[in-house]
Amino acid sequence: MPTAPHPQSTDELYQALKENDRRPYGRTRTVTAEELVDAAEQFADPVPLVHALLELQEAYTYGSEPRKSPVVFARLLTLFDEQPDVFDERLRHMLFWRFKWVAHALRQLPEIPLASLRQWLTEMRDRYEKADLGLQPYYGQAYVLAAHVGEDTTLAYELWASRTRTRLSDCEACEICERALYHLAAGDDERALSTWEPVLAGKESCQEEPARSVSHALLPLLRTGRADRARELHLAGYRSCRRNPSMSQEVGRHLEFCALTGNEARGLELLAENRSLFDEVDSPLDLLGFLTGVEVLLQRVEFLGRGELPVAGYAGRTWTVAGLRAEVRGRADDLAARFDARNGTTAHTDRRRARLDRAPLLDALELTLRPRSLDDVAPVALAAAPAARTAAAVPESLPELIARARALDEQGHPDAQACWARLRTLVVTRDYTHPDDPAVGPLVQLRADLLADEAGRAGEKDEFAVAADLYEEAAGLYEDAALPGHAALARASALLASAEIPAQGAADATEAKTAALTAAHASIVRLQEKTPGLVPYQEARLLRLRATALGMRLQTTGSEEHVAPVFAEADLLHAFATRHDVAGQISGALLLRASTYALSGDLPTAVTEIDAVVDRLQAHGPAWHLPRTLGLRGRLHLGLRDAQTAYGDLTEGLRLAADWPADAVDTSRLHGDLAEACMHLGRPDEALRHLTRSAEVDLRRGSRTDAFCSYSNAAQLTLDLGRVEDCIALLDSLLAEPDVAAGELDDRIVAQLRLTRARALHAGEDLKAATAEFVALAAESAGWDDDPGSHAMIAAETAVLLGESGEFGRAREAADQAIAAHARAPRYEQLSNCLRELARLQAQQQGADGLADARAFLADAGRIADEARAAEYEPHDRSLESALAYEHGRVNAYAGEYEDALAALEKALALLGEPGPEEDDRAGEWAECVRLAGAVEGIYLERPDPALTRLDAAVSRLTASGHTEETESLIALAARLRDEE
Known part of the structure; x- marks a missing residue:
């Protein structure tokens, strides 16, 4: 079906060609170019047909369809031979330029005999000589053919490189690349890199450069110890060639670079992004280079024992690393053999073997702000963040394990998590037999314990409805087990979780939540009063839930009338916990007091209170409360604008968090707060590290919305720091996540990521x-x-x-x-x-x-x-x-x-007014306005005298106000005007 309306005039045809030229290379552009050639043939004037054929050949060339490019060029050459006057100087130049395109296309096709390749070069030479054109471009193609075949290139290189360039020579960037590759093939990395420098530095470029040179330079840079430069060029170079069929070899070299620098996971990410190249690359030579790079990556992943990982490959079936590697190896071996058979050498097989035999050049090179391991791309649910230290060994004996889990849970000890996890695994097995032991209690009690633990973890992820349901179910089971105290705790927890569920359809969300928390507090009080036989740790927990409900109400409203009730409940909890020596709840009550002072706006008192908590925890424990407490104190110091003290507390909190299982402390929050402290202290690079670490922790915990918000902030900071390629690479990785691509993540978060990426692309020109x-x-x-x-x-x-x-x-x-x-x-x-x-x-x-x-x-x-x-x-x-x-x-x-x-x-100027001594920003704006007025008046209106008067007066005023730097442009313009008088 046509992609555009059929042009009815040559003007419409030229407009359609112009619009097609804006499209990226690929099937849409190519099909449109084919249709425009058909349309051009209806016109008597052959010039539009020439333009259409040139556009079609370009689409085939850069769309990686080398078999079709020579056919189109043959039509152009016939038109030139039959009607040379149709070709003006520009069209004639384009025609002779594209002899090289045909030579390139023929090299890519192993079915074209070597004799035909040489015959085409002879045709090119004869045509150039007949047209009185210099032969340097011909010798360039002869050298490239020699290098392709694997012949001794010394003479061919000298015949080309020693000749003076002509208008039809390849651009400087492309010739630099060929000269560098000659030195690289000779084993001289340093000379190759020195030759490449103008291209790598961005001083020379073209359609394919510097992306082509960058891909070749990556490994020499590593071998010569320039890892940071290699990293920088990988990020920029990969973006220039990704998903581009005509640059599939370059993509393959970037995959190889990932494999040889300990970035196998990023390599698999990039492979997934380029999976279309398996089917879109029509050039056998390009496909050989791409597949070899793919195989280097897959070989490395399989060597690391991860051959079972899923991987993106040919369409139509699912692939594992091992399966795709076998498929790729067979196809690439066949392609290399076909080229060698055509060329009469073993060059392509040898080059391929050399790439596959390379050992990794670095154990690990952090390529992006989102370093990932092969575990991160495994087809399993996201694992919990790795524990900073292994939890205490769980007992082997089932009765001991159950008793240990309950004892630790009563204390609020983090190691309870490992025990509950082990018990959850055992209970769901088919052959589980519950101990017949009165000390252990019935199976229904254990099932209730596990439900309560699961509910707590759901609540930590803000899954309040799930948590409420699980707590209610646990309460029912505890009642079945005749444990009213346990049932009361579970039901109270369900009440608090329910109060946190966002109200649907409420006109005032704050009012609805306030009412829900007030009601939850009242219900927990009644529940506590009517439940018989509560033991001290249960009573303390109920008091803590009561205080928490009122603390959350204060946090929701910020109302002064809600402050005193929180203090009253905190004091009740503190008195009870002290009387019964419930250590965890003593510190909990003190923390609640400090938080209440903070919420009421009295930060100095909050700090004094929390200082006492820290002292108590250091002396009496529990030690696992220290990281969280230091984190809160750090946030209070941030509120007091004491970033240095905050930094110390937060850093110490993060250090101590490493002593406990990862889920015991909200390290994501600690990293996020440290990022803020670092920004206040003028350490943006350190802030960036903490932002990304915060996001990684949230990802592992399954908190994807929080993770992507942190990553979004990291991307913006990266852009603010001018690290454009780092920013784009980070965002590309995030936007490629399956749930993002499937539209499952919040659309506004995704839009923000895309907006930042668009701005980064703009900043990157x-x-x-x-x-x-x-x-x-x-x-x-x-x-x-x-x-x-x-x-x-x-x-x-x-x-x-x-x-x-x-x-x-x-x-x-x-x-x-x-x-x-x-x-x-x-x-x-x-x-x-x-x-x-x-x-x-x-x-x-x-x-x-x-x-x-x-x-x-x-x-x-x-x-x-x-x-x-x-x-x-x-x-x-x-x-x-x-x-x-x-x-x-x-x-x-x-x-x-x-x-x-x-x-x-x-x-x-009148609106701005003359700037005063302290108005640096306005001084610059005023000076620029004076400069432009002086240029308009003195140069364009040719009235230098009043312009000089204006400029001299402005210089005097600025100097008198201390703005000497702003006078420089005015003094320079005044000097120019005087010179021209």
């Missing part, structure tokens, strides 16, 4: 990819009826990117969307910035032709400024009115309307 993502996000966010402000922001950013790409029609549409959303949820400053920037871009790119549309953007910005002033909005940056006047000046200057430009700039 990948304007095309950034614009595509922003356009998609703008379309999706248009449906966010509950959040029009976010849509306004996204649409505004989208408009600016479209403007940067010169697509001002689409930019206008996006800006109008932003304006409409802004009417529902104002975003004055963001929208004003967007409209002014669009005006500047249009005037800058189109000059006088774009002035009317640019002024329309500024008129909209003026209305936004009026709205902001009426709403008494205070901008965070400069005033919207002065910024608008300055932009009027720039826009008119770009369009050649210099009198209007000068008038607007003088208005901006």
Whole structure:
């Protein structure tokens, strides 16, 4: 089926060709190019057909379909021979350039005899000589063929490399790569890397570079001790070639790099992202390179004993690492043999064997901010975070194990978890026999114990409805076992969990939760009063649940009237626990008091209280309460803006947490708070490490929403630090997660991840990819009826990117969307910035032709400024009115309307006013406005005298105010104007 309307005129055809050129290489672009060739044949003029055939050959070449490229070129060559006048200088240049494309295509096909390859090079040489073109490009192709075949390349290299470049020579970047590969093949890593440097540094580039050079340079960089550089280039280089059929060999080399640096899990991640290449790569040579890289990775994973892991492979069946490796090995061996048979050498088999025989170059190189192991990609439920230390050994004897679990549980000891886990495993087995021992109690009691433990873990994950149901079920079983105290505890826990379930359909969520917690407290009090035979630890726990309910109510409302009841319950708990020596509840009561002072806003007293708790815990225990207590004290110091003290407490808390099983302490919270402390202390890189560690802990605990929020913050911080490729790599990894791809994660969190990625792409100067993502996000966010402000922001950013790409029609549409959303949820400053920037871009790119549309953007910005002033909005940056006047000046200057430009700039200067000594930001803005006014007046209006007067006066004022740095551009402009007089 056609992908676009059939062009009815040559103008429509050229427009369709232009639009197709914007598409990424692949089937859609190729099919459209084929249709456009058919359309071009209807016109009598052969020139459109030439353009269409050139577009089709490009689609085949970069879409990895080498069998079709020479056929299209044969038609072009016939047209040239029959109607040479059809080819102007540009088309003639493109035709002769593409002789090299055909030579490249023929090399990729083992069914083409070597004699035919040499015959084509002879044809190329004859054509170049007849056209009086230099032969350096021909000798370049002759060298590449020699290297491909595996012949001695010394002479071929000298014949090419010693010749002067011509207009038809490969670009500098491609030739640099070939020269570097020559030195690499000779075993000279240092010389190869030295040769590559202009490309690796980004000074030379083209369609395939630097991605191609980067992929080849990764291993030499490792061998010469430049691991950090290799890491940096891997991140940037991989992104440039992923999922691209014509760069499948490069993808294979990145997979090999992962395998040889201890990053097997990332390699499998990247393989999954590129699984389409198994079926889309039509070039046998490219496929051989890709499959060999895949096999290096799979071989390494299988060597590590993980051949059973699932892996992405050929479509139509599921694969394990071992199964896919066998399949890939067979296909790649066959391809190498076919090339060697064609070439009459063993070069391809030998090169393939050399890659497969390489030993790892590093045990571990942290490639991304999300280091993963093979366990992380295993097809099992996420494991709990690995214990910082192994819990105490559980008893072998079943009666001893049950008794131990209950004793530890009464204390609140973290090692109870291991005992309950072991018992849960035993009880579900088919041959489980419960001990006939009065001390152990009946099986129904044990089942209730296990349900209560499971409920507690559900509550820790905020699964309150699940927790409430499990506690209720446990309570019923305890009653069946004639244990009213245990039943009361379970039922009280169910009441508290139920109170935390978000109210559905409540008009006021805060009011509903407050009422639920008040009711839960009253019910727990009644439950405690009517339950006979409570032992001290049960009574203490019920008191703790009562106090907790009121503490949560205070946290929900922040109301002063809710403070005293919490203190009263905490004091009851403390008195009872002290009287009966329930150590864990004594510290719990003291912690609750400290937290209540904090919630009521009295942070100094809260710190004093918690200091006493820390002292008590250090002297009397329980020791497992210390990490959490230090964490709370650290947060209090953060509230008091004492980041250094907070850092010490949080670091010590994290260190002590390592003494206990991972689930015993909320290390995710400790890492998150440490990240905040590090940011206050000016240690952003350390903050980044703590953010990612926090996310990893949450992931292992199954708290995926919290994990992705932390990762989102880490990605934003990475972008703020200018580590663009790290940011993109992290987000690519997150967005590839199965639950994200399946739409199971909260859509707003995913949107935030994508938005940060789009901004990172923009910062990394990948304007095309950034614009595509922003356009998609703008379309999706248009449906966010509950959040029009976010849509306004996204649409505004989208408009600016479209403007940067010169697509001002689409930019206008996006800006109008932003304006409409802004009417529902104002975003004055963001929208004003967007409209002014669009005006500047249009005037800058189109000059006088774009002035009317640019002024329309500024008129909209003026209305936004009026709205902001009426709403008494205070901008965070400069005033919207002065910024608008300055932009009027720039826009008119770009369009050649210099009198209007000068008038607007003088208005901006009046609005800004002269900066005072302490106004550094405004001084820079004022100086730039003076500079532009001076340039317009002195250069474009040719009135240097008043311009110099303006500039000299501004320099004097700035100097007198101490803003000497801001005078430099003004002094330079004044000197230029005087030189031109």
